[in-house]
Amino acid sequence: xxxxxxxxxxxxxxxxxxxxxxxPRGVIRTPAFMPVGTAATVKAMYMDQVRDLxxxxxxxxxxxxxxxxxxxRMARLGGLHRxxxxxxxxxxxxxxxxxxSLAQLRKIDDHGVTFRSHIDGSQHAMSPERSLEIQAxxxxxxxxxxxxCVALPATAAEMQTAMERSLRxxxxxxxxxxxxxxxxxxxIVQGGDDPDLRVASARGLAAIGFxxxxxxxxxxxxxxxVMMRMLDTTVPELPQDRPHYLMGVGEPDDIVKAVARGIDxxxxxxxxxxGRHGVAYTRxxxxxxxxxxxxxxxxxxxxxxxxxxxxxxxxxxLHHLVKSxxxxxxxxxxxxxxxxxxxxxxxxxDAIAAGALADFTAAAYEGWARGDLPDPRG
Numbered sequence: 323x324x325x326x327x328x329x330x331x332x333x334x335x336x337x338x339x340x341x342x343x344x345x346p347r348g349v350i351r352t353p354a355f356m357p358v359g360t361a362a363t364v365k366a367m368y369m370d371q372v373r374d375l376x377x378x379x380x381x382x383x384x385x386x387x388x389x390x391x392x393x394x395r396m397a398r399l400g401g402l403h404r405x406x407x408x409x410x411x412x413x414x415x416x417x418x419x420x421x422x423s424l425a426q427l428r429k430i431d432d433h434g435v436t437f438r439s440h441i442d443g444s445q446h447a448m449s450p451e452r453s454l455e456i457q458a459x460x461x462x463x464x465x466x467x468x469x470x471c472v473a474l475p476a477t478a479a480e481m482q483t484a485m486e487r488s489l490r491x492x493x494x495x496x497x498x499x500x501x502x503x504x505x506x507x508x509x510i511v512q513g514g515d516d517p518d519l520r521v522a523s524a525r526g527l528a529a530i531g532f533x534x535x536x537x538x539x540x541x542x543x544x545x546x547x548v549m550m551r552m553l554d555t556t557v558p559e560l561p562q563d564r565p566h567y568l569m570g571v572g573e574p575d576d577i578v579k580a581v582a583r584g585i586d587x588x589x590x591x592x593x594x595x596x597g598r599h600g601v602a603y604t605r606x607x608x609x610x611x612x613x614x615x616x617x618x619x620x621x622x623x624x625x626x627x628x629x630x631x632x633x634x635x636x637x638x639x640l641h642h643l644v645k646s647x648x649x650x651x652x653x654x655x656x657x658x659x660x661x662x663x664x665x666x667x668x669x670x671x672d673a674i675a676a677g678a679l680a681d682f683t684a685a686a687y688e689g690w691a692r693g694d695l696p697d698p699r700g
Contacts, residue, residue, distance in 0.1 A: 326504035376664035385420035401461035467495035481514030506533035524559035597656030
């Protein structure tokens with residue numbers, strides 16, 4: 323691994339792993355969930371709140387930050403950490419997924435991608451080298467290769483072309499990254515829902531050699547069972563002494579199942595996006611606080627929760643905030659959701675260390691299946 327970067331496994335339970343990824347700016351306990359800080363902010367949260375909930379690392383988005391406020395400006399202002407007030411490790415994605423999904427009039431070839439900004443229509447170019455240059459200007463701790471992500475379903479030819487191009491870009495990304503000390507570079511497995519392409523991608527990346535390996539191109543429209551089959555195929559092909567990152571995932575159910583298949587790192591917009599839309603994650607599943615049934619419910623979301631939004635505010639109040647469009651509603655429910663996700667990850671880590679992941683998983687599924695707390699009003 324790059325100098326100043328260390329991944330160590332402390333325990334395993336089946337294919338699940340618990341350990342630490344150590345970087346100069348901090349230690350990441352794995353399995354880890356990374357809150358998404360797209361534009362140098364975890365939406366509706368203060369950075370000290372995010373840290374206090376147990377997050378060791380957050381994610382920043384290269385595409386959004388290069389467009390606004392701009393990577394060169396960010397560098398002049400001292401980098402993403404100083405700019406945002408987050409002192410711990412930050413992972414930046416390559417920008418490739420957002421270029422494919424958000425940008426206008428994009429054109430892709432082996433050199434890279436040219437596209438027009440979804441903000442103002444200005445034209446930009448992104449290559450593997452430029453992506454790494456932007457991430458260096460941001461001074462992120464974990465950097466991602468530029469890859470080509472296709473939405474599923476896709477044709478066999480589309481998946482093969484994207485996978486092979488991503489491998490060529492991986493080699494160029496490794497060259498562009500160079501001998502950067504104290505920072506990590508991850509390669510990204512592509513291949514759609516074709517197991518042979520996934521294996522070829524994983525083996526190709528392993529031959530190039532990276533500090534960590536991400537599984538990309540999933541959670542893009544395929545059923546969960548397809549995602550899990552691709553993990554069953556892919557993860558055994560990855561170097562086992564490096565961290566494994568499943569990009570853009572996901573629901574608590576996805577996370578539990580992916581951990582059991584050897585995934586160490588996750589990110590997803592779901593807990594923050596759901597919070598802004600009035601949906602709370604709890605140990606009893608999701609609650610839509612827009613629903614009228616909460617209007618006169620004086621109970622908290624979960625009286626046993628250790629975090630204030632779930633314990634100290636009534637459902638009626640949260641319902642009122644959401645229906646009134648008050649920003650405090652989004653803040654409290656997002657806080658709850660990120661707290662629940664970090665609580666879930668801590669429980670997973672403890673369960674792996676105790677060799678009891680199966681029992682932990684069964685208890686989690688029992689709670690989700692049981693649904694909400696019984697309503698004393700009948």
